[in-house]
Amino acid sequence: MYDPTVARLTYRALLGRRRAAILFLLPGLLLIISAAVRAINGADDQVAADLLGGFGLATMVPLIGVIAGTGAIGPEIDDGSIVYLLSKPVKRSTIITTKLIVAIGVTMAFSAVPTLIAGFILNGNGQQVAVAYTVAALVASIAYSALFLLLGTVSRHAVVIGLVYALVWEALFGSLIAGARTLSVQQWALALAEKVTGEALISSDVALPTAVVLLVAVTLGATWFAGRKLRTLTLAGEE
Amino acid sequence: MSTLTIDHVSRWFGNVVAVNDVTMSIGPGVTGLLGPNGAGKSTLINMMGGFLDPSTGKVTLDGEPVWRNESVYRSIGVVPERESMYDFLTGREFVVANAELQGLGAAEAQRALATVEMEYAQDRKISTYSKGMRQRVKMASALVHEPSVLLLDEPFNGMDPRQRMQLMELLRRMGAEGRTVLFSSHILEEVEQLASHIEVIVAGRHAASGDFRRIRRLMTDRPHRYLVRSSDDRALAAALIADPSTAGIEVDATDGGLRIQAVDFGRFTELLPKVARERGIRLLTVSPSDESLESVFSYLVAA
Numbered sequence: 001m002y003d004p005t006v007a008r009l010t011y012r013a014l015l016g017r018r019r020a021a022i023l024f025l026l027p028g029l030l031l032i033i034s035a036a037v038r039a040i041n042g043a044d045d046q047v048a049a050d051l052l053g054g055f056g057l058a059t060m061v062p063l064i065g066v067i068a069g070t071g072a073i074g075p076e077i078d079d080g081s082i083v084y085l086l087s088k089p090v091k092r093s094t095i096i097t098t099k100l101i102v103a104i105g106v107t108m109a110f111s112a113v114p115t116l117i118a119g120f121i122l123n124g125n126g127q128q129v130a131v132a133y134t135v136a137a138l139v140a141s142i143a144y145s146a147l148f149l150l151l152g153t154v155s156r157h158a159v160v161i162g163l164v165y166a167l168v169w170e171a172l173f174g175s176l177i178a179g180a181r182t183l184s185v186q187q188w189a190l191a192l193a194e195k196v197t198g199e200a201l202i203s204s205d206v207a208l209p210t211a212v213v214l215l216v217a218v219t220l221g222a223t224w225f226a227g228r229k230l231r232t233l234t235l236a237g238e239e
Numbered sequence: 240m241s242t243l244t245i246d247h248v249s250r251w252f253g254n255v256v257a258v259n260d261v262t263m264s265i266g267p268g269v270t271g272l273l274g275p276n277g278a279g280k281s282t283l284i285n286m287m288g289g290f291l292d293p294s295t296g297k298v299t300l301d302g303e304p305v306w307r308n309e310s311v312y313r314s315i316g317v318v319p320e321r322e323s324m325y326d327f328l329t330g331r332e333f334v335v336a337n338a339e340l341q342g343l344g345a346a347e348a349q350r351a352l353a354t355v356e357m358e359y360a361q362d363r364k365i366s367t368y369s370k371g372m373r374q375r376v377k378m379a380s381a382l383v384h385e386p387s388v389l390l391l392d393e394p395f396n397g398m399d400p401r402q403r404m405q406l407m408e409l410l411r412r413m414g415a416e417g418r419t420v421l422f423s424s425h426i427l428e429e430v431e432q433l434a435s436h437i438e439v440i441v442a443g444r445h446a447a448s449g450d451f452r453r454i455r456r457l458m459t460d461r462p463h464r465y466l467v468r469s470s471d472d473r474a475l476a477a478a479l480i481a482d483p484s485t486a487g488i489e490v491d492a493t494d495g496g497l498r499i500q501a502v503d504f505g506r507f508t509e510l511l512p513k514v515a516r517e518r519g520i521r522l523l524t525v526s527p528s529d530e531s532l533e534s535v536f537s538y539l540v541a542a
Contacts, residue, residue: 005339009325016327079323084380086290087317088340089309231307235290235319 003090006098014071014106022067023106026060027114034118045129048122049201052115052133057193058186061111061140062166068106069148070158072099073226078156083235093227096149100223103145112137132196136189143185143215146222153226153233181205188215241301241314241387241419242266243287248296250282257282259443260296265421269414271434271451272423279443280423281320284392287421288317300388313341316381320392322373324365330376331361337380351379356405370397378406389413391422395429407433462486463504468496468524469515478514482506496524 014020034051041047073096076082085095115137119130147165151158173180181187182205190204191211204211243265250258258279265287274280285291286298289305289312298305305311325333331352338348352358355375360368365376374394381389391410395403410433414420424430430437431451439447439454447454469475476488476497484506489498501507515522 003340005336009328009336012327013325080319080321081323081325083290083317083319083321084324084337085340087288087312087315087381088337089312089342090340091309232292234292235285 001094001097002101003094003098006085006090006095007102009085010072010099010102011106013075014068014102017071017075019067019071023064023110026063027110030056030060030114030118031121034121038121038123043123043126045123045126045201048119048126048129049133049197051122052119052129053190053202056111056115056118056133057136057140057189058171059167060114061107061137061189062144062170062186063163064111065103065107065141065144066148066159066162066166068103068110069145070152070162072103072106072145072149072152074152074156074158077153077233080235082233086230086233086235092230096153096223096227096230100146100149100226103149104142107141107145108138111141127201128197129201132193132202135196136193139192139215140185140189143188143219146219146226147185150222150226150229153229178205182210185215185218187211240267240417243305243388243419243421244299245283245287246297246299248283248286248293248298250279250286250291250294256443258286258293258440261440261443261445262296263438263445263448265419265438267414267417267419268436269410269420269422269434270436270438271430272421272438272440273427273430273454274423274425274440274446276425278425278440280425280440281392282443283440284390284421284423288315288390313384314387316384316386316389318374318377318381318389318391318394320396322370324373324377326366327364329362329364330357330368330372330379333365333376334361334379334383338383341384343384347383348379351383352376354382354409355379371399371402374398374402374406378409386418388419389421391420393424394422395424395426403429463501463507464528465499465501466491466494466496466524466526466528467499467511467522470521470523471518472497474518475515475520478518479510482510482514484510498528 033055037047037051076085112134116130116134119125119133123129125131148158148162151162155161169180170184170186187204187206188211190202191206191208194202194204195208245261245263248258248261249256261283272280272283282291286293287305289308292306300311300314303311328336331348334348334352335345338344352361355378357372357375357379360372365373368376374397394406398406410420410422414435434451437449437451437454438445467475472490476490479485479499480488484501484503485499486502487500491498511525512522
């Protein structure tokens, strides 16, 4: 299920590319804003929840998920270097699960960890806000990574589609159309955050059991489908 | 000893037929897959390597299907035509990774690097390599598990003459060891120097198969066409047609000149200047009108 060589190649490719700069940029921005808000406003639980929810969970986590999820496999398929993995006696499902684990690890490291630190900067984890959003970021990291890894496997335009999903679907439609919120990784993750801190500061449109079932189903389904696609991935010649 | 069998294989992409009902069997030794650009060589090699499923027919390695069967890669080594590899790694890191994916380790990787004589640059990033160096590192990555079958897509592209000789020597050695080596090329001389057996593919069809001498003969013995312009076209035509080396002459009224079809290449090339000198005719243009590889190949298809 896990191949250390595939993992090494994946994370070196992920962190070696120019887009990896965004992985550092967004968390850095969150920390700077948090420090500024705390300095100007003092500790405020509601402000902390708004910032971690509005910028952290709604923007930073999906964007990092797009970079890590699609970046874990998309460029290799685009430039054809995946042939060096596919021409080995390694199960396709092992390649996918390994890449998923790396994508989840990178997304968690660059989104959940800064969320926790930002939460402590903002209000010292008052009312468990920092922990709640960290839990949400961890859970969302898993689902986003699986979704965007699948996207990277099936489409050459994975980054664009991923960005449209993350920014338009989750952020825009999510705030306008109630139904869209039920099909939103962000809302599922919020359901867990709500459980940690209580309804006063965080509220999700999705009930916790539904959220958990959807999270698990999307993660497993996307991973299974990505493995299937990789098995029948054809490398056309340059002719 | 392994044999790759291609059995009535076709492959189309939408409306375009890239490979059309090809049947061939590639056994131990070096085989050259020869054909002009766009003939379907890469498509065929991709199907042999299990990276593309045939639309119809099947490709097997010693009876085992290669499509959707990862275990065949224990016996197959692949050198793709594409340049892209993991450029951020050093040559050694790349070959070690390939070895690990085969369940092997650094020792095997080192041996493969020595085989392709890349030890001197193994600690440099692949992004700094020349085309020939990349090609050799790709070779090392394909050789690391000592496969019984080696598939190479246009391996000599971009190599300088010395690197070309080295690679040919290496492939020849591998063929002599009893491995099944198949490489594609659109250059006849390359194939002729290296392969004991040639498969010719033209426009997706299997045009010829066999010993290179036979195919070479087919290529030189084919009717040659020339465009000849002279100070007296009609007198020259009358003199040439009297000789059996010429099968037909047409006076081209629009372009001016003679379109000559010669059936005996050697004899015709001696005859033409001799006849012209004897009759005091000045030759202004003598140009072969079908020397392109494509026309050579299309002749083969018809043969």
